[in-house]
Amino acid sequence: MLIAATTAILITMLLALTRGILGPTLYDRILAANMLGTKTVLIIAVLGFITGRPAFLDVALVYALINFIGVIAVLKYFEYGSLHHAEKHDTPDEEQP
Amino acid sequence: MQSVLVILEWICLLGGSFFLLVGGIGILRFPDLFTRFHATSVSDTMGAGLILTGLMIETLVQQHGFTPLVKLLMIAVFLMITSPSATHALAKAAIHGGVKPRLADRAKAQDDENGADR
Amino acid sequence: MIHKLSVGIFLICLWLLLSWHFTPLLLGLGLVSTLLVLYLSIRMEIIDREGHPLHLTLSTLRYLPWLIVKIVQANLDVTWRILHPRMPIDPTQEKVKCSQKSDLGKVIYANSITLTPGTLSMSIDADTIEVHSLTSTAIEELRQNTMDRKVTQMVGED
Known part of the structure; x- marks a missing residue:
């Protein structure tokens, strides 16, 4: 049954990847990347149980953290053009598209 | 008792797989960015939740002990907090970036114009 | 104060749950990292009713x-x-x-x-x-x- 779940996760990742390649806007692609990340967390957890090493769960936990921070960082980068100035709203170069 | 747990685990894993696939199909089928958010939300809440629940039951069946259970629970809670935050940030960035949601009353008019959203 | 205390207890419990090893070395490392994180979050002033909603x-x-x-x-x-x-x-x-x-x-x-x-x-x-x-x-x-x-x-x- 774990194998079936792995297959389903892999197919879902494939579908998300298709949307990432097709995706008309940039945000569709980030959405697909976010979904791929969540599915990666799941697949690491399931693989840990298939190989009988629940210690894989630590990796899954860290991946969940990194995935969230990664998506926020990418969004911030595209929103403000750098990862640096986003907090300060009075910087002059923030308004440039 | 053991077999009840195993059957419950199968139901959870299969149900989770089903909802994951539904989310994957939805992200391909839905017409614009904002409706696609709803599809990912299906696979992020129900799909991930059921798969993690199935794995929690697996730890009970295999008697892996206490820590894997807590870690799975932490992954579930963490996904439950971060996934809406990431979605909200993405939606806000998309509006800021000039993507217009395609709404129902406008959708019919836009179908003749061949889709004004890029 | 109660928030700082509860963050500390929470972090220690987190370490113990995640590691589940009780050798002196790992317990010591856990204590050091807990105190470091606590010190950093006090300096960042993120421990309050909003950052750690105990209630x-x-x-x-x-x-x-x-x-x-x-x-x-x-x-x-x-x-x-x-x-x-x-x-x-x-x-x-x-x-x-x-x-x-x-x-x-x-x-x-x-x-x-x-x-x-x-x-x-x-x-x-x-x-x-x-x-x-x-x-x-x-x-x-x-x-x-x-x-x-x-x-x-x-x-x-x-």
């Missing part, structure tokens, strides 16, 4: 089951719409009132809206939340303010 622990346990039932219902609805050959969706966008006063309450409400498939919070103002919804029925349900009242009750402002 919400019990009410969260009451709110979560209700939210999970809502999420399951919404999931079944959206699933049906995705798999339906004609995709019966009518995307709507509307402002919904939110009665929470604190930022924390608003964040919890907006996140609950987003977590429920079929509705998505797009931006938050002083007392409204802009919601994009897959169907007009979903937003109809939000406008009855059941979730809003539950969150307000949970955060403890009426």
